[in-house]
Amino acid sequence: MASINPYTLRCSDCGTRNRIPAAKVGAAARCGKCGSAIDTRVLNDGRPRMVSDTNFEAEVIRSPLPVLAFFWAPWCSTCLKTMPIIDRFAGETRGRLRIAKVNVDKAQRVSDHYDIRAVPYIYVFDNGRALDNLPGAVDEAQLKYRLARYL
Ligand SMILES: [Zn+2]
Structure with a gap:
C-alpha cells in the first residue's frame, strides 16, 4: 500500500x-x-507462509510484521474460493503484513489452542498476541477495512 x-x-x-x-x-x-x-x-517478500504446528511459533508468534493467519482446510470449498483473495491481499500488503496459511489438518495443536471450530477463520496477530478475528468467508473490501489499522 x-x-x-x-x-x-x-x-x-x-x-x-x-x-x-x-x-x-x-x-x-x-x-x-x-x-x-x-x-x-x-519486506521484499509478499508470498504467504505455509504454517503448521511445527513453525507456528517462528512464523506467527515471533513474526517481525503483524500476521493475518488464514485457518483453512483442503476439503473446505469456501476456503478454496477465498484463497485467491488472500493471495492477492498478500501481494498488496507486502512489507506491512505477513500472511500465514494455516492448514488446520496440519496444525491441530494450534487450531485447538485458538479454538478454531469452523473454517475459514482469520486471526490477526501482532507481537505474539491474537488481537482480532474474522470468522467465515471474507471479501477483499472486508479485509482492507478490518486490517487497515495494522498496515
Ligand atoms: Zn531487540
Whole structure:
C-alpha cells in the first residue's frame, strides 16, 4: 500500500518496533534497543507462509510484521474460493503484513489452542498476541477495512 512511510519491523528477540527507511530494505539492520539482527529482506517478500504446528511459533508468534493467519482446510470449498483473495491481499500488503496459511489438518495443536471450530477463520496477530478475528468467508473490501489499522 502507501510506501511513503518507513517500514516497521519488530525485533524477534525483544519485540521492539524498529523503523526501516525504504532505502535500507534488504540491507543488514540491528534492533535499536537490544542490538539483535533484523532481517529486512522479509519486506521484499509478499508470498504467504505455509504454517503448521511445527513453525507456528517462528512464523506467527515471533513474526517481525503483524500476521493475518488464514485457518483453512483442503476439503473446505469456501476456503478454496477465498484463497485467491488472500493471495492477492498478500501481494498488496507486502512489507506491512505477513500472511500465514494455516492448514488446520496440519496444525491441530494450534487450531485447538485458538479454538478454531469452523473454517475459514482469520486471526490477526501482532507481537505474539491474537488481537482480532474474522470468522467465515471474507471479501477483499472486508479485509482492507478490518486490517487497515495494522498496515
Ligand atoms: Zn531487540
